[in-house]
Amino acid sequence: MNRKIPAPSDFVVDADDIRSAADILRGHAILTPLLEYPVLNERMGGRVLIKFEGAQITGSFKFRGAYNRLARIPAEAKAAGVVAWSSGNHAQGVAAAARLLGLAATIVMPSDAPAIKMANTRALGAEIIAYDRFTESREKIATALAIARGATLVPSFDDPFIIAGQGTAGLEILDQARALGTGVDRIAVCCGGGGLVAGIATAVKSASPETEIYSVEPAAFDDTARSLASGHRETVSPDARSICDALLTPTPGELTFPINRALLSGGLSVTDDEVRATMRFAFEDLKLVMEPGGAVALAALLHKKLPRTDGVTAVIVSGANVDPGFYASILTEVG
């Protein structure tokens, strides 16, 4: 991996953008807890800090980027509203931010998205347009809609304000760890399009260059891991499947990948079975609900995918929107 730390100006987002996002989010986003469990420290032989974005508005980190993006829409563009596509968490983040800011939101969602994500998005007042994830292009549907209405398109990761908003979670981790009297040696972050990990890497590397950042993906969607290895953007097979519905992005983002290529220490991946075991562990020992995609960073830690676990490791639990029936089936499976 390339560990060179380039000047901030090399990228679309720098630490100042993330501090600005933190200012915009103050009083709107939740300062989610950074949790520590002796049982987990003991198991890993090091200190583990869990940033629990399940407690964020809409149950995932996505509100951060969405609110930061929507808050920047110029006055004259507000009336036409916003259009986004999303498997569910970005949908809810955009819908919640739009409601707070008084904007109309239309979200293009796959017809097989978790019911809880569709219901919550609708409950937040957004219009939902369903599409078939295997035969239709959400980008085309959403772009056509945005053009027809003059609405602002809100990408789920490839946007400087989205990346900066997600990066605020990284600032909080450093601040909260400092309040616990420690720095952070490494951070594991889930990765779909790479917006969260790019934002966190930008925030953290600026303030704490020696902290290592790792992306974690479902094994079948390891495009960022393979792209980090090859140096250019790889794409997963169209036949790839995973229970991690939030992380089914086939290729790294155009804006996120250059950041991640420069700043990450490695790309890790976990199997769906490792994710299931981690969701059960989180239920039994941490008492936290995690959705599959939200559990991958902790899964990587528990399954020893990180090169080291001594010192202090932070893991992001990025979301917890999971259908009760599916969650129940995971709890009662024989692990």
Added chain:
Amino acid sequence: MNRKIPAPSDFVVDADDIRSAADILRGHAILTPLLEYPVLNERMGGRVLIKFEGAQITGSFKFRGAYNRLARIPAEAKAAGVVAWSSGNHAQGVAAAARLLGLAATIVMPSDAPAIKMANTRALGAEIIAYDRFTESREKIATALAIARGATLVPSFDDPFIIAGQGTAGLEILDQARALGTGVDRIAVCCGGGGLVAGIATAVKSASPETEIYSVEPAAFDDTARSLASGHRETVSPDARSICDALLTPTPGELTFPINRALLSGGLSVTDDEVRATMRFAFEDLKLVMEPGGAVALAALLHKKLPRTDGVTAVIVSGANVDPGFYASILTEVG
């Protein structure tokens, strides 16, 4: 209810005892998070702060009192170890505290205690002696054992150090609320034998006399509510049943009741169906695992049992040790 605030010396525990317990617990117990969710604030029309003791060591508040009690055992009594009885959370708290302090622990547990509680207690190194909750007396079994071995008996609520230890959660609520820029108008606390609510009331009334404290019980085990109404210790029917396995205490404690009679603003109760609905709400909207007994205070809030919900209401979620199969059945029931 009696709202008179007696001098601390009227009771077995005062605010100094709780501050002393906080000193003993520092670095051993977890400073559990005080969580706030806009979706809950909006629903209740006031600010709601959730003290999540599911993140405490052993998954419930019981570690607080147990550690404070065991840490006070004189050097010459340590070798004989400790004996306790418990449906499960106190068992784990005592076992964990004993392990940290290098003491042998024996716990008398009902044979129908949740499997997760028995397994965790055993995993913490305690010896378990099972008894039949409907035909045998746990007090007699435990007392006989303690006498035979010269061991220290560790009551689950009727002990000044236990009450003081549990009260540290109250100090933390006030401190954490202050950090959020607010006081607390009322606190709802689950109640079995009344140790947690007595400790919290002692801590909170001393620092913030205008904060109202409410106990919350399962409807079939409303002995504290009825005792507060009648002014003396009432007992529930021996046929009483509830899914709240942590709160199946038939009568208020000898030491806890005088405190609660003097300091509480009321005794509330909730049905098992209200508890089930609350556990589902906590899963879907808060992303927190709660056991039935741990959810009663939140259930009282959600089901409008508190006289008011404006201003700031804190609720204790006291524990989250629930068997996965039972939890799965609650999630998939039609609410």
